[in-house]
Amino acid sequence: MLKHGNSVDVIAIGAGPANLSLAALAAPIPEISLRILERSETLRWHPGLLLDGAVMQTSPLKDLVTPADPTSAYSFLAYLHDKRRIYQAIVRGLACVSRSEFDDYLRWAAEKLANVQFGERVIAVELRDESFDVITDRRNYQTSTAVLGVGRVPSIPDWGRNAPPNEVFHSSTLLVQRRELSGKRVVVVGGGQSGAEIFLRLLRGAYGPLEALTWVTRRANIFALEDSPFVNEWFFPQYGGWFFEQSESTRKQILERQSLASDGVNSATLRTIYSALYDREVHRESYPAHVEIRVDTTADELRSVCPFRLGLRQQTTGICSEHVADIIVLATGYRTEIPSFLEPIASRLAVVSAPGGSREIVVEEDFSARFDGPERCRLYIQNGARFQHGIADTNLSLVPWRASTVLNSIIGRVAYDCGPATGVVKWTSTGVESSR
CATH class of the missing domain: 3.50.50.60 (FAD/NAD(P)-binding domain)
Incomplete structure (x- = not known):
């Protein structure tokens, strides 16, 4: 009651x-x-x-x-x-x-x-x-x-919404249940930090030795997180105030240009992955038999199950292909x-x-x-x-x-000072300025 x-x-x-x-x-x-x-x-x-x-x-x-x-x-x-x-x-x-x-x-x-x-x-x-x-x-x-x-909430592509949840799942649920993937063909979709960490974990055999491991991202490459000092001023209070005043179309354009400031991959993670891929050339028995990274590629259709036939489209050329997979991990972000x-x-x-x-x-x-x-x-x-x-x-x-x-x-009172922090980039304009 x-x-x-x-x-x-x-x-x-x-x-x-x-x-x-x-x-x-x-x-x-x-x-x-x-x-x-x-x-x-x-x-x-x-x-x-x-x-x-x-x-x-x-x-x-x-x-x-x-x-x-x-x-x-x-x-x-x-x-x-x-x-x-x-x-x-x-x-x-x-x-x-x-x-x-x-x-x-x-x-x-x-x-x-x-x-x-x-x-x-x-x-x-x-x-x-x-x-x-x-x-x-x-x-x-x-x-x-x-x-x-x-x-x-997890952002799931349309083609993945009705797929079997134990075989096609969002990265946020990776550790929710015990997984044994030995001998499986696994595809990781998404080129951000979560996708990179999961790819590395699978590459190292955390869930058993895989038959094949493929990493797919629509980005032109696997890009590092952009965390230079000037870019980090996007995360200052005064920048948020300036952004709030812009038109919807302007905001959309800005956010598209800023993706690597919040969803790039930590440089140390990238170096570790690259080093592991190099080690695979020397000690192949310790890694998946087949490893592939596909950039500039969109996953856009799931054509069958058991196994899955994942439709891939190379964005620059428009060439379409199918990729066979037993497991698909969606590191596709949130909405x-x-x-x-x-x-x-x-x-x-x-x-x-x-x-x-x-x-x-x-x-x-x-x-x-x-x-x-x-x-x-x-x-x-x-x-x-x-x-x-x-x-x-x-x-x-x-x-x-x-x-x-x-x-x-x-x-209804100021308990905490929310004024702008000091910064080197000027985000607001007070009108016409003279250089004289």
Whole structure:
């Protein structure tokens, strides 16, 4: 039986980094009560991709709180200190923090916060008079402010949606179940970091010796992550503000040019793969019998099953071919989707179509949704507005800044300074300038 009458100032849906950041920054603010609802029984950050040796592509100082409040008790450095690892971490350096360690940090923070309700799935968000009714599978909550932070969903090509799920699956589920692929012909689709890590793992025989391994990407080559200092200013608050002011067509063009800044492959990973492929020439018995990398190639059709005949098209020449495979791993990224539990209020929300099949709720500069409802009811969207706020929106880089912006908006005062950081690139224009 559902319990009623749970009134909370702020209900945050989803216990990912975005809402954990919001909760951590709200912790010292006495005038606000906040509860996070998470459907999973425990906190795991991309559990299907916690591969051995996988490292963070962003600095661990871009954690839940540090850029907004370096003195916070919920920082990554506080976590290292609590775990008695800070001296060793300083000596080793913070440039090679593993995903599994960052996952442990997020779990540590959630335990310290104590306002994360696990195992509680939100079924619907409805309007009742002047408040939201957040209905879960356990109880109802009443709140005037809801914050959505459920993350993105795997992007599956049309041809892969009705395929057998144990043979054609998204990379995010790789580690979800035990896999034995000995003697199989495996294709990895996608040339980003996840595709590279999975290709390397399969190349090294993590799931048994393969018969064949093929890596397919529509990119012109296997490109490294673009993380030069000037490019990294795309992940500054002031750039997001400039991006927000641009037209939809301009935003689309910009995001297309920026793909390698968020989805290129770590240079160390590329060197390791290249070295492993060289070693295969010397020790062939330890590697798949057949290994192939196809660039500038689109996978566009699945023509049969058991085995699969995957249709490939070479983009420059237009030449089409078939590739036989037993297993296909889709390292095809993620898209933003409007959760089904918002259906009761969906007609009151403005929505914009974004590249890659994403659909985003239209938000304002403070990440509040454009909502045709009672003025007292406010809905905020975290990590769901990449097409509106820029490349950093779905990245860890600006999580504390965005949470601070949302928090300031909720309480109606400046609890955290969200002004622009110092930078060397000028993104705004004040009109005609003279060189004299």
